[in-house]
Structure formats: structure tokens, C-alpha cells
Amino acid sequence: QVHLVESGGGSVQAGGSLRLACAASGLSVSTKGMGWFRQAPGKEREGVAAIYGGRFITYYSDSVKGRFTISRDDAKNTVYLQMNDLTPEDTAIYYCAADAWIGHAGLQGGNYWGQGTQVTVSS
Numbered sequence: 001q002v003h004l005v006e007s008g009g010g011s012v013q014a015g016g017s018l019r020l021a022c023a024a025s026g027l028s029v030s031t032k033g034m035g036w037f038r039q040a041p042g043k044e045r046e047g048v049a050a051i052y053g054g055r056f057i058t059y060y061s062d063s064v065k066g067r068f069t070i071s072r073d074d075a076k077n078t079v080y081l082q083m084n085d086l087t088p089e090d091t092a093i094y095y096c097a098a099d100a101w102i103g104h105a106g107l108q109g110g111n112y113w114g115q116g117t118q119v120t121v122s123s
Contacts, residue, residue, distance in 0.1 A: 009117030035100030047107025
């Protein structure tokens with residue numbers, strides 16, 4: 001059975017940083033596309049970053065490119081999202097997904113999901 005557990009969310013002031021972690025069990029993060037998504041109140045879910053394969057190929061949405069970094073520790077079977085220069089617009093629940101896929105509109109979904117972690121950025 002696949003379990004994804006996010007951690008690292010919290011409250012931070014604008015300009016601050018947070019690092020989210022997604023600990024996986026029941027699958028290997030090195031063999032699955034792993035993605036981070038977020039959903040703010042009243043808004044659609046947005047795929048923000050993904051990492052794939054042995055070459056650590058990465059994808060970022062335009063809204064986070066240059067500020068967020070996705071990484072992976074295969075020994076810990078964990079994926080991270082380093083978020084820098086946060087703004088109030090980054091406030092959302094952040095979800096980790098496995099078997100993430102990229103479609104014509106960007107990072108669009110995954111087959112397995114964590115429960116989410118809240119990120120709140122104040123101005």
C-alpha cells in the first residue's frame with residue numbers, strides 16, 4: 001500500500017523560506033515521477049514542481065520557477081520542495097503526488113496523494 005506523508009508546512013513572512021518533505025512508502029521515489037501540487041482556497045489545484053527518473057529531470061511551473069527547488073533523496077525515499085522568497089500568493093495546501101504526469105497544460109495529476117500540508121505566507 002502506498003503512503004505519502006508531507007511535512008514542513010507552517011507560517012512564514014513574505015520573503016521567507018520553507019522546506020517541505022514527502023516521505024514515501026510502498027513505492028520507490030526513484031522510479032516514479034514525483035510531484036508537488038498546491039491548492040489555495042477558491043482556486044484550482046496547481047502543479048508546481050516535479051522530478052523524474054535517474055537523471056533527476058525536473059519541471060517547474062512559471063509561478064515558482066527560480067524560487068522553488070525540488071529534490072529527491074533516494075536513500076530516504078523522500079522528496080523535498082525548497083521554497084524561497086515566498087509571497088502571500090504561495091499560501092495554499094501543498095500536496096505530494098506519486099506517478100505524477102505532465103500534460104499539455106503542465107503538471108496535471110498523479111495516481112497517489114498525500115494528505116497535504118498547509119503553507120501560509122503573511123505580508
